[in-house]
Amino acid sequence: MDEIKKIAPELKFMGKTLKIVDFSLSPKKLKVARGVISLLFKNKRRNGYTRKSVYIGENKSLRLCIFSKTASTAKNKPLIFWIHGGGYGMGIPEYDFCFMDKFFAVSDCVIVSPDYTLSYQSKYPKAIEDCYSGLVWASENALSLGCNPNSIIVGGDSAGGGLSFALCLLARDKGGPKIAFNMPIYPMIDDRYTATNRDNNAPVWNTKCNENAWKIYLGEENYQKENLSYYAAPARCEDYTGLPPMISYVGDIDPFLAETKTAFEKLDKAGIENKLLVLNGCFHGFDIVCPKSEPSKQAIAFLQENYLLFLQKYCGYKK
Numbered sequence: 262m263d264e265i266k267k268i269a270p271e272l273k274f275m276g277k278t279l280k281i282v283d284f285s286l287s288p289k290k291l292k293v294a295r296g297v298i299s300l301l302f303k304n305k306r307r308n309g310y311t312r313k314s315v316y317i318g319e320n321k322s323l324r325l326c327i328f329s330k331t332a333s334t335a336k337n338k339p340l341i342f343w344i345h346g347g348g349y350g351m352g353i354p355e356y357d358f359c360f361m362d363k364f365f366a367v368s369d370c371v372i373v374s375p376d377y378t379l380s381y382q383s384k385y386p387k388a389i390e391d392c393y394s395g396l397v398w399a400s401e402n403a404l405s406l407g408c409n410p411n412s413i414i415v416g417g418d419s420a421g422g423g424l425s426f427a428l429c430l431l432a433r434d435k436g437g438p439k440i441a442f443n444m445p446i447y448p449m450i451d452d453r454y455t456a457t458n459r460d461n462n463a464p465v466w467n468t469k470c471n472e473n474a475w476k477i478y479l480g481e482e483n484y485q486k487e488n489l490s491y492y493a494a495p496a497r498c499e500d501y502t503g504l505p506p507m508i509s510y511v512g513d514i515d516p517f518l519a520e521t522k523t524a525f526e527k528l529d530k531a532g533i534e535n536k537l538l539v540l541n542g543c544f545h546g547f548d549i550v551c552p553k554s555e556p557s558k559q560a561i562a563f564l565q566e567n568y569l570l571f572l573q574k575y576c577g578y579k580k
Contacts, residue, residue, distance in 0.1 A: 264463035264514040269542025271554040276544055279464040286473040288381035291350035295379060298347075302355040310365070312355075317398050323391050324376040325398065326354040327406065328361055330369060339370040339572055340408035342399050344392055344428075346419030346546075348449070348466075348474035350380040359549055360418060360446070367565045368572065368580065371406050373399045377424070380478040385493045388478075389427050393437070396428060400438035412576035414568075415443050415505075419466075419517075419545070420474075422448030422509070426495040426524070433503045440505045441575045444568065447511040447545060449474075451496035451520035453485055458516035466545035471516050496520045501527045506534040506575060508567045510560045512543025536567045 268276040311331050317323050329338075341364055345357040354374035361372050375395035378387040396415065403410035417425040422445030429443050451458070452475040461468045475494075476484045483489055491498035507528060511521045518539065528535040540547075540556050548557040572578035 264461055264467075264544065267514050267542055268464075268544060269540075269547075269554075269556055271556065272542065272544065272547055272551050275551050276464040279550065286348065286350065286470060286477065288350075288477060291348075291379065291381040291477070294347075294351040295353070295381075298351060298356050299353055302358075303353055305355060307358065315398075318391075318394050323378075323394060324354075325395050326374045326376065328358070328365075328372040328374070329406075330365060333369050333407075335369045336407055337409040337412070338407050339368060339412045339414060339576060339578060340399060340403050340406065340410075341370055341372045342396050342413065342415045342425075342428075343372050343374045344377070344415070344417030344421035344424045345374060346417065346421040346449075347379070348470065349388060349420040349423070349478040350474060352379075352421075357418065357421070359552070360416075363561055363565055364568060367569055368578070371408050373406075380474070384480045385478055385483070386490075389424060389431065389492055392424050392428050393431055393435075396432065396438055409576065411439065412441055412572070412578065413438060414441050414572075414576075416445065417448075418446040418549075420449045420478075422446050423450045423495060426450050427492045429504050430495055430498055431492055442506040442508065442571045443504070444508045444564070446509055446564070447515055447517050448495075448509065448521060448524070449517060450494060450524060451517075452479060452489065452494045453496070455516075455519035455523075457514075457519040461514075461516040463514045463516065463544040465547075465550070466516055468516065496524055499527070501531040501533060504528065504531065504533055506571060508536045508564065508571065510538040510540060510563055512540050512545065512547055512556075514542065515545045517545065536563075538563045
């Protein structure tokens, strides 16, 4: 399938430009990308927001970033545990402020984001272990952060969406912190081939990127292994009973389209409320690289509207 021909008009120039970029992945390239992203974003200041870091876990090795509105005096705020994307192998919490800002725009919340171990540093299960430790810390410290411990939301984009999905499964199975709802945006949840990730040549993320990222994250010996844990690839779980309600959107030329739609069909089967928007002509990360485009505005409006709806319904939130 030639996804390039199907790109939405407003995204076409950026999409064709990004096709020139070499997005092939290796541990060395991921390490370099992490360094560049850290240099550009880690110390970037944002007016109107406070950011602090706490270090938890063994040897205080896991950094959690805590973001909030500077002028906020509200109590019982929602707490969002947001997990950054980057193919499981690159990125930092500060890079995802483009998403966090959307939640701050419509609610007075606190966002906790883990700087989890990346795949080139240590393969699965280190990242999900870090995220679970961070979630437990956030739950135990919700009151001191001015948050309602019964209003904990998880979410993330791409690999972060995959980790948020895995986190919900892990919390369900372990009887861990109660999660009000999940927002896995175009989540990376299936290492196996699907109808849309097998022969995909879209910009930003395609079949080659996907294969390489999963091999680095899982180890080649576990890639597409028959009995791989669903904490590694949440699409492998067949029973989503007991998971929290979910909100997501994905483009129809994104490699993750099929796995996202299948996952939400499983949520339907389990009787779990969910909201999924599929956007025509949109490639992976379109809303990040073309934030002012009409498809991006549509996606963000959908996310904000349903985030507030679920906050009111499942957390008793009043703006």
